[in-house]
Amino acid sequence: MRRIFLFLAILLVFISCQPGPKEIGGVNLSGRVEYRRSDATENQFICNHASLASLKAKEWAKNGSKEALRISVIEPRIWLRFALENENEIPWKGSILLQWIHIPDLELCSESTDGQILDQYAGYHWESWLGVLSPFPHFQISLSPKERKVFYLRVRTTDDLNYPIRLLSEDQYRGILMVRFLAFVSLSFMGLIFLAWGLQMFFKNRNPVFLALVFFYASFYLLVYCMHGKVPASIFGESNLLVTHSFYIWFALLQFAFFLYLASFDFSNQKRLYKKGIFWLFAISGLLYLIIPYSDLFREYRIFVALINFILAFYWLYVTHVGQTQNTRPRLYLITWMVFLLLIFFRVLYHLDFYPYQVYVIYSSVVWLPFQIAYSLLLAHKGGKEKGLQALKNRNLFQNVDLVQITSRLNELLEKERVYLDPNFSEEKAAQLLGITYHQMSDLVNTHYKSNFPSLLNKYRISHAKSLLISEPDMNVTEVGKNSGFGSRSAFYSEFKKQTGSHPNAFKKMNVNSKSKDIS
Structure with a gap:
């Protein structure tokens, strides 16, 4: 990552x-x-x-x-x-x-x-x-x-x-066309990366923060696309005021998406503020934007609609994050979100015609967006790991064990020393090398890696086998399995099919054909 x-x-x-x-x-x-x-x-x-x-x-x-x-x-x-x-x-x-x-x-x-x-x-x-x-x-x-x-x-x-x-x-x-085209291609490509990344982390950790961050990125992307990419009125016509002034729709959606992120963050940290009805009332306060095109009064005082929504966003950002930035999240994380909100606020002021055209202020939030989402996803992943270790520490089984050092050493055994290549390498031997008991070893793998020890080894073995099938096309498939740490041909075939959905021969043939096409 x-x-x-x-x-x-x-x-x-x-x-x-x-x-x-x-x-x-x-x-x-x-x-x-x-x-x-x-x-x-x-x-x-x-x-x-x-x-x-x-x-x-x-x-x-x-x-x-x-x-x-x-x-x-x-x-x-x-x-x-x-x-x-x-x-x-x-x-x-x-x-x-x-x-x-x-x-x-x-x-x-x-x-x-x-x-x-x-x-x-x-x-x-x-x-x-x-x-x-x-x-x-x-x-x-x-x-x-x-x-x-x-x-x-x-x-x-x-x-x-x-x-x-x-x-x-x-x-x-032509230069303006190229820059605009590259900007949207980049934003779209990064959106796909964040989608895959967020879904992978969600299914691995079951933390709703990952889904909420992806939804926030998608909401902001829609705002940028409909303001600077494709005009909605060119598709749906000009008869509806919300279509011709579609940025009000995206402001409301972005407000809700941000509060959805706050709720998921609060849920993962068990502060339970998300259970308050007033929180969700403020989450839908962005609906006030939708009244502006239809009401002269709201249009006249639209600046106050924006101020109310952003004051609420800043307040709930502080309330949900302030207690956590001293532990698993650095204070910098809270500051980056506040700066990001401020940049979005200037952008909203521009669309409401309260801020003059200034290219760097208008697009600074767009540039900031991918960094903020990536930083948030990284910290959410790191926080999930720390919580797993903390859960282990809270058990009597790990009272006198340095879990950070143990997990670091286990990663070293797997990734650098590649102990999985030994078909006789066992959970007992791993526990002996780490200086912990068999039961501690089993509990560590189950909690930290969300797996059991044989499955963890097989994951690394199949990854190694796939590399050999691609890099050594002349090697016999049985030899590939043996050199990857499998004790038998049947065990290799069964595990390969389980993890990849295909047999080793089919995988090898597909990649060899792909290489041949590239060469031709």
């Missing part, structure tokens, strides 16, 4: 080393943009010379931020205007991109110096990446040498504008 954690760390470092906003973000046009709200006469807008002349004569307001568009939307349509100039002696081609996917329709209208009209459309109604991701709205443009062109962009949206508009070269546009 340490190798898995190291792999995740290296993967995230690789992602973070990819070009950031300054390298691939092109030119931020937000500070150049002017805007005006569309009136009823422009609902049937047609991009032509007369319409552009009419727009040019109207009053426009300046966007107040250089980092992003910061415009409140009163009417569902709003106009943006900005000018671009090619100062070079050669033609220029590139893209205009709005860094937000939740825009159903956009229309870009402009007039070139030779009188030609450019009329383009974008938005999630117009394009999709194989139905998996909704692309950023973008328009391909070209400028002749020394040409200056004014662009009029009509945006249809019900959300306030709080995102950048960028001018990108063709390479920069």
Whole structure:
């Protein structure tokens, strides 16, 4: 599991080393943009010379931020205007991109110096990446040498504008696509790792914390995917306010998922706070988010909904963890969860339009997520081992035994000295080497390894046999069993079938064929 954690760390470092906003973000046009709200006469807008002349004569307001568009939307349509100039002696081609996917329709209208009209459309109604991701709205443009062109962009949206508009070269546009694609592939791949890891640990230790952590990761992944990956309204339509403002659904789910983790943590540590009705009442307090799209009062005071939910999350995090961080969990664990919650809070403030667009604050919780889940899974696994040892210590059978040293020595016998390769190696001999009695040895293996001693040895023997079948394809299968510590051919075949579901010959043939295909 340490190798898995190291792999995740290296993967995230690789992602973070990819070009950031300054390298691939092109030119931020937000500070150049002017805007005006569309009136009823422009609902049937047609991009032509007369319409552009009419727009040019109207009053426009300046966007107040250089980092992003910061415009409140009163009417569902709003106009943006900005000018671009090619100062070079050669033609220029590139893209205009709005860094937000939740825009159903956009229309870009402009007039070139030779009188030609450019009329383009974008938005999630117009394009999709194989139905998996909704692309950023973008328009391909070209400028002749020394040409200056004014662009009029009509945006249809019900959300306030709080995102950048960028001018990108063709390479920069491809760079943004690649970084976004790699980010979702990485998050998805890590999700599969956490799912397999969590399920394996749950079935081994029966600790619900493992399942709760996997569910929390899945809930956060859905939030990120529906905000930055695929627009739900592009699938389910725009008739339902909760669909067009789906982040409220994911905020409520994330709140419940976090309290589910707290309940599982509390259950595993037997503090019994999870049995209180008030705890579960606060767990579903995230449902208040679902009222915001339908109530003007809740929308006006939505900041207080977020504050209440996060104050409750911080409080119950402290209450459930404070007594445990002095024993099996370090204090650092509590601190990392508090920092993670704070990063999520800033993200929620952004979606509620109480925090300006800032790329590192918005995505920092996404970067933090895999590390937090991996760290939590590791500590939950470590805590389970410590509890098993503590349970043994509480028995009279182990009053004067150093269990940490004994288990460490047993692991050394199995993994380094490979005593299982001796077919005559017995539980009595192992107890003698460890300096404990036969009954202590049996109790240790049953409690710490959740197995009996013969099954523990056979687990290592089959693992060794599988390695030999792959690395030594010319070795006779009977010899493989003998060299792996089995006293007879029948015992080897029976145990191999039990653990792998196939016979040694079938396993060997499958891997030899696989190698042959790879070579060819």
